[in-house]
Amino acid sequence: MPKQTLNLQLKTKAKLSSKELEAIARYIKREYKLDVPVKVVIAKPTKPAKIVISSPTKLSPDQLKQVLSYLKNKYQIEAPVKTQIDPSILGGIRVNYQDLEIDLTLDNQLWHLLDTMQTKEG
Helix, strand or coil, X not given: CCCCCEEEEECCCCCCCHHHHHHHHHHHHHHCCCCXXXXXXXXXXXXXXXXXXXXXXXXXXXXXXXXXXXXXXXHCCCCCEEEEECCCCCCEEEEEECCEEEEEEHHHHHHHHHHHHHHHHC
């Protein structure tokens, strides 16, 4: 059975030569006492995640500034922003960023109220 290779992707903006990547691989193999071949490659750049803010109407610059300030202070999130109008939202906003969703819509609050009322009846 052939030995497996440990493939490492390095995220860097530096331009490294193949010799430098091989030197990094040798260092890792030696430092961690690995008995498998190590290959280091530069990771392909990924698109930065965007903050997507959905609202029933266009947000004013002040409203957008408040939302972004809240995200920065509460969640340490700073990223490019995309705003979109979603007429299905009755009021409020919905914020999506990677796997985080902050739903501050009236629709969501009404669903929670309905769920609470049905739970208390049952």
